[in-house]
Amino acid sequence: MFNLFSLSWRNIWRHRGRSLMTAGAVGLAVFFTLVYLSFLGAMENGIYNNLTASVGHLQVRVEGYREKREFRDLLIPNAAQVEARLATQTQASRVVALEIPALVAGETRSRGVLLIGDQRPPELRERFVKQSLVEGRLPEAGDLDSIALGASLARALKVRLGDAVYVYAPGTEGRGAGAYRLVGLLRFPDPAIEARSAYLALAAAQELAAPGSATRIELHFPFTRYSQDAQLDTVQPALAASLGPGLSLESWREASPAIAQIFNLLTPLVLIFAAIFFGLAGLLVVNTIYLGLLERTREFGVIVALGAGPGQVTRMVVLESLLLCSSGALVGGLLGLLTIAALSGGFSLEALYGEVGSVFGLPEKVYLSLRAWDIPITLAYTLLTGLLAAWWPARVAARLEPVEAMRFTA
Amino acid sequence: MTPVLQVKELTKVYRVDTVETPALRGVSLEVHPGEFIALAGPSGSGKSTLLHLMGGLDKPTSGEVWLGGQRIDGLSKAQLSNLRLWNVGFVFQAYNLIPVLTALENAAFVLELRDEPREVRESKALQALETLGMKDLAHRRPNQLSGGQQQRVAVARALAARPKIILADEPTANLDSKTGLALIEHMRTLNREQGVTFVFSTHDPRLLERVDRIVRLEDGQIAA
């Protein structure tokens, strides 16, 4: 026995080819929307991971550090104490870094660099090694004699592993100069950074330029991108309050406003594209539903004559449109999910944007993944397309006069 | 006895562009419960128009239509469709059935529109089909049925809904005369055995022999 639902379903497939084509268009819109959204999610995820790996989720800095030019004004005094206080309040891994503008020299050449004295827990150290070290090793914690350089910087200075490297940091509060042995070569995606990178152990850097101080303390949380906003919102104010005066706590968003801004722009952009896809598919749906109505005008005339009210006739037309859209969406959605599953293992984009991409923090490898809202958003688009496409035909159908409709000849 | 359906001084003028066609010019008629009435008359005499007005499918230019004691000529579109749903059965000349539904589902269609429960729909529709000798073909689609069988399903659909009156506009026009006669016989039997009130139109004189009341229309008026 039928109901209005199965009646609509059977009516759709009276014109199999036409309906298949229309459902296919909706399916394509669903497919592309899902894949684009998951691609976007993957890109954001990659950028987020790169960024938080390099600067942490939260950073302690001297208040107003962006406006300060003098090295001494950027220093967090008693960095060890500040770090210890943070340690009592959060499980996050901590990186303490002292950045010093300095001059490094080999036997015959010298260059201006940003010297970084850096102390990080083993898991972050390992990640750094894996990502950036090309030869040798990093200076061990507490090692006062070793230095690692950007590979291109070492070439420019004409130094090799084992050679002596001299560092000058005049006008600072430490010894101001030191001699180190080159133990490691580093590679960075951005050549400009590689040409100005030099790494010491934190203790060595403090001895050189600022005993006991640091310029930033990074906090690395085990957050995933999707939970982090909510979690940071609760953690950040509490931690900020516990810092002494003169210090500020910034999230990675505040530290990299341009990239955070890109995040806010990308999703609306994809949604606008999706709206265009669905709009085009929707025109086909309108056409199919309206033609179906036109061809069946006499039939609708009989249905109205038998006592179907405007509401019931409207429901029949809307149901047809929704069923048409959702059958396409089902197939397109399944294909989309399969594609996403197949590419969730990650694929490289190097071919697409080459080396340049990593300069902007774009991930080298993306792992397609759906975010919480991707499927609901796609479903909402499908539903909206079905309803909007049915609107006009449904109005026409609801206004049919039975006698005229039954006399209708196409 | 109060008439189940009554029209008084009914006129209907069709207006196409500036041309006015008077289809009915003052028709008065009473239909009593259990009657079996044939509307006869030449083509263009107004038979269809009268049936449409009696069943609330269209509104008259002037005059009154009463159905079961209620005046219906001034009702709104929504009220009229509700009235048809619960009170009037229709059988048309052609394109009666919904092609994607089986005979049984077509017979149950009005009940579905009324939102009756599934079992009730099914048993009423099946019973109506049985009365018309169509039970064995209940699961066929219309295109697997002959013209006469299709019209019997249409009568079964009207019957299953138990309306106050069944209006049939040339139900036999597309049938050969033997099949047409058999359909009228079915209707006649329903009328006699179950007291179903019928008004049907035809211009086949042979169908008029079994009818107890013939209303002849000529040029939009009832001929004496």
Ligand SMILES: Nc1ncnc2c1ncn2[C@@H]1O[C@H](COP(=O)(O)OP(=O)(O)OP(=O)(O)O)[C@@H](O)[C@H]1O
């Ligand atoms: N929708 C309409 N618009 C204009 N004129 C119409 C319309 N319907 C019917 N007419 C005219 O009204 C008159 C009566 O038509 P009606 O269909 O009621 O006659 P009928 O007796 O049913 O004829 P037939 O036996 O051919 O079915 C005819 O002159 C017809 O042309």
Ligand SMILES: [Mg+2]
């Ligand atoms: Mg007629």
